[in-house]
Amino acid sequence: MTRVQVRGEAVRRFILECVEKHPADITSITAEKFNISRQAVNKHLQKLIGEGVLNQSGNTRSRRYQLTPLIDWRKLYSLAEILEEDRIWREDIAILIGQAPQNILDIWHYGFTEMFNNVIDHSEGTWVSINLNKTAVATEIAIYDNGVGIFKKIQMALDLMDERHAVLELAKGKLTTDPARHTGEGIFFASRMFDHFGVMSGGVYFSHRFDDKEDWIMEREQFSSGTSVWMKLNNDTTRTTKKVFDEFSSGNDYGFTKTVVPVKLAQYGDEHLVSRSQAKRLLSRIDRFETVLFDFHGVESIGQSFADEIFRVFAEQHPTMKLLGIKANSAVKKMINRARSNLDL
Template identity: 35%
Template sequence: MATREPVRIGELSERLGIPIKTLRRLADAGRIPSERSPGGHRMFDPHAVASSLSGALPQPEIVPARTPDWRGSRSLDGLDEALVWGAAAEALHLDRYEEGVRIATYAFTEMLNNAIDHSGGTTSEVAVWSSPQEIAFRVADDGRGAFAHLRAGLALERDLDAAAELTKGKRTTWSERHTGEGIFFTSKAVGVFRISANGFRLTIDNERGDVALGISTVRTGTMVEASIPIPPPRTLRAVFAEFADDDRGFSRSRPTVKLFGSGVTFVSRSEARRLMEGMEPFADIDIDFGGVEDVGQGFVDEIMRVWPSQHPGVGLHPINMNEAVEFMVRRAARRLDG
């Protein structure tokens, strides 16, 4: 069962993606629950806070605010995702040879297939927007919620942990039918991607090069939203080529370090082991340190020395490091070479 340890306001801010000043103001006004520790520090239950805030904060939009150009409601039982997209594409006169439409076709059908196979729900609500500037879509179901489903399947502690796992790729609860590639490649191919479930949301903004976790109003089922700029900055083939090769298929991953802990400092070996959990199938791993301010010797040693020694032949490539992080990584690399 997931633990619900109370946290201080700084950690709460990092977990929910809400500024400390905003949280303090909400706590002072009694809009979010809190308690005092024996030392007088204000403590928070992140799940209780997320529940209190659900619907109270504005949700940045991924899809246009206007009425969808095409929408539908479908029973998930026996549903064929290709037929659903075909109906939308025909109604909107989309040119299947245009690269933006190719990406939208792949992304929409992958996400609807996930709802069919994984959600445990009965119905899906789908919508598509089309303009000369972008194609956007939404796929929502009434199932158990993607983060809770993945948390249970991978025996994780929290739904938030499951959201972070999705940035790795090859993380699936049904390996006989799925490779775990769909969400990963979809999130890399579109302009902006968001998956919302169980009171949280994971947003991957490829236009700004940012990844964020936050609270969501979606507490039942899963909602996936994506937008594709027209023309897209790169082709679907280029996305596959970046993370796959002809011989080994899906061979490269890019986990985002800041999603695998609380705060911007990573010091423990347990955090490092969690980051690297399930990465064995990959030939190359880009470890993204964007947004991380400091790392400890144990954290870096576990990633750069211990894990490679147990998995020879896998290439580790730290990226987006500040000066302090780079110093620690280089220090660990010298120890490995020595």
């Protein structure tokens, strides 16, 4: 392949990867990125359209581009039937994903079977729907059911304050309402394997994006009952299930020993994290891990009592655990260091 061909491939790959975020100005962005004319970019756009992976709409001034769905498939399953996630994977989903590198198939196999099994065992619904959409860049699977709702079920099972609190517990990992049949690891690991992973139930939406490694929670008006799960993965990712497991596991048995606690999820609205009660809510069940990373991204400040409860009181009660604060600003670091300085005094 010549240098011109390699550069052309790079230009077209950039267009495909960026067109979702820039459907109206992809021409100017690409021209600036590669220092080429708009006419040259247009030739690449027309090539992609001719290959059937991109389409356009609108006239010259309002023209927009978007990825062409190569596969747009959906199917409704009755939960009154005997469903097995591995059979649904093998007979329906794997065929649609098609030929792909083994690491990608492994991620999809793990994520889909874990999420579909959750519906079978936990949803208490009457039906489940699967939507699969594939473009030249990424594949997305959405699973919807009309059951009781995952956050509501966790809230009731653990007697939590509300569904938002259930999201916080879910984000930590090792949470299940059926410990006899489940380890509570599926959602935690799946959320970290995909480029975008989201769960919506009731009026609460939980999201994790791989590129910024952040957990987000939003509250919305409730439109329907049940649970919706979204998983999106780039078709060319080099990520592996082993790499994700290794990040949070230890030993030959891959014990789930490390977790990340998104501290921001403990905040309600504009409230500040100042009390011991708030800290205790954050600390719930983390004694199941050996190492806990408290992620303070998006947290502007914490109070002395909040910091003391985590980094002195709890630390003294659990001397073998590693409690680490990450992504903390200077104000938060100051409070953490103050609490730690009082250890053993």
